[in-house]
Amino acid sequence: MRRIVAYMLVSIDGVAQDPDEFVLEWDEEMDANLAEVIGTQDTVLLGRGMHDEWSRYWPSSDIQPFADFINAVEKYVATSSPLTGDWPHARAIEGDVLEFVRGLAAGDGGDVGVHGSMELTASLLAAGLVDDLRLVVAPRVAGKGRRLFGDGVPTAYELVASSATPTGALLVHYRRVS
Numbered sequence: 001m002r003r004i005v006a007y008m009l010v011s012i013d014g015v016a017q018d019p020d021e022f023v024l025e026w027d028e029e030m031d032a033n034l035a036e037v038i039g040t041q042d043t044v045l046l047g048r049g050m051h052d053e054w055s056r057y058w059p060s061s062d063i064q065p066f067a068d069f070i071n072a073v074e075k076y077v078a079t080s081s082p083l084t085g086d087w088p089h090a091r092a093i094e095g096d097v098l099e100f101v102r103g104l105a106a107g108d109g110g111d112v113g114v115h116g117s118m119e120l121t122a123s124l125l126a127a128g129l130v131d132d133l134r135l136v137v138a139p140r141v142a143g144k145g146r147r148l149f150g151d152g153v154p155t156a157y158e159l160v161a162s163s164a165t166p167t168g169a170l171l172v173h174y175r176r177v178s
Helices: 028-038 048-060 066-072 097-106 118-126
Strands: 004-011 041-047 074-078 090-092 111-115 132-138 157-164 170-176
Touching (some): 004 097, 004 118, 028 066, 028 132, 028 170, 048 074, 074 097, 097 118, 111 118
Parallel strands (some): 004 111, 004 132, 074 090
Antiparallel strands (some): 132 170, 157 170
């Protein structure tokens, strides 16, 4: 069994849309946390918008530890149209996305990461398919924007770990218990 791990940047008020608007500082502890999260992943799920944005940015980026990881990892994209560009190891999910993710989770391998991709993350959360939430909570109130959690199925999580960074962000790891 593989774990589905959603990694999201959120504001204090739960906004996850446009994190560059509220994540204003990044520090070494946040880098170390990200390295820990991606260190267990050998597959990534992305929404179409995130794929299109990232496939233009990450291939020429040298921002570590993420650039080497995201460029080399197997990427599956939730989309109803063919992918454009030639980002290595990226392919469209064919058929029902939730069934595809259930199949990935039932298989062998490392963790399956979901990075960004709010719509995809929300659908996986609603379907009870996210095992771990790895949140970076920025010390800012965004005030507006789409939130990570909307109306959905109540789900319980247990706290696995939490810490504060020198720039005031909270690094939180939750695991689904029901």
